[in-house]
Amino acid sequence: MPPNGSQARREEILRLATTTGLASVEELSRHFGVTASTIRRDLARLTADGRLARTYGGAMALNAHPEAPLRQRTGEAYAQKRAIARWAAAQVQPGESLLLDAGSTIGALAHELRTAQDLTVATTGLTVLHELADVENVHVECLGGTLRPLSRAFVGPLTEAALERMTFDRVFLSADGVTADGGICEADLRQTRLKELMARRATHVYVLAHAAKLGRAPFHAWTTLSPGWTLVTDSEATGTDVAAFRERGTHVVLADAVAELPAGAPPALPADGAGG
Template sequence: MSNSFRHPEILEIARREGKVTVDDLAERFGVTLQTIRRDLTDLAENGRLQRVHGGAVLPSGTTNIGYEDRRALNTDAKGRIARTCAARIPGNASVFLNIGTSTEAVARELLHHQDLMVVTNNMNVANILVANRDCEIVVTGGHLRRSDGGLVGNLAAETIRQFKFDFAVIGCSALDEDGDLLDFDIQEVGVSQTILRQSRTTFLVADHSKFGRKAPARIASLASLDVFFTDAPLSNDLTDACAEWGTEIVVADTQDS
């Protein structure tokens, strides 16, 4: 198969899985590692992918990829992460869920929890949880971001300051190699920072496609979080750093169903 035929398929795999690896692509296409490295280099030079150690990811920039595209990425992993996270949230608790497809997956896993109060700046989360009659839902208000149903800005932050949550579940657009959580929208970052300040226990849900991505705005460090739920091990350096910070890393079991 020539590279002109491989390139579209490589891009489709990257969009579906969030990341491609040299070893996996060489096996899929029955070509050498060197051939795949050339393919990835060509795609990176054309701005279609961003090279990372051992493979490539979707390119980073100052804007995020489309919401529906994000929703389709790594759905199985997000489901496993969500189930693992939701298992740590008891009934009779107050919970904040912020913007993102991973937090929406958590909302679906809370449909059978009892006596919850969920506050959210995510219209999609509110619509999901309507089906749980034992869940009180509070929507923050704020500037509606039509692209993903998120509510951002000062009004959202002011509403959040009226609460002290038992648990906060947040997502991020990227996780830098030094453990910083990153995002693309500065207004959303301000809201996320307020959420963390107003919560007793803080959870991050993010799949492996966020590792090594870049985004321009910093939310916080993993050092400020209690638990990070993900689907793949972190680098040794970041794992050691989390141990020093007291941040628990929970890798969702691939056999979870």
């Protein structure tokens, strides 16, 4: 008998996608004895969580490169992310207005900005909000919208509408992968559209991505790199990778990562109740 609870039903949808290839919304609706709108909500949630990739007409397939949750990614390449964050924070001048994306490296940057003076920081990321919420010398603006639990970031039309009312001195973008010809790769088209809009609102654009992300294209949503943007990576990046970006007009900075473990835990994330 098909499961009744929404979470159990979603898990069964994933199992069916793997085993029998049950594809359409109509088939799933009949199988579970629920409405098509209920199934669409299930599929939307599974897609937002990075566990399912949907195709035209409601067909579905498991994502070949499941998106890792932000909590898992926070501890990866810690020294490299910390070096990138330190370099990025050093570019910021008192009195500037910053736009911070979401992501673990951006969270590390927010941690570095806790000692900054007289900043305005707008962000789409819960991690940034958590890091800067109690800092007296930083004025924080939250760009609300639809929360993506896996990335702990806001996306969608409300986020985009808020951006139209603001401009910034610098924007710092994250990436799941970045290639010289394709640009910034993400799991969700809403993310890449938002990054494009964010870049338009700032004078200086930085992409923060440690060396392991260079040349990677794990998903199929893209933001094009524009000439004049700055890619900040770490010293493990190969000469070939760096040359490919520079040939297309991207400035590349190699931040020296000190081989060290954090003195404490990585910058804390909000509790699970605040987002997935």
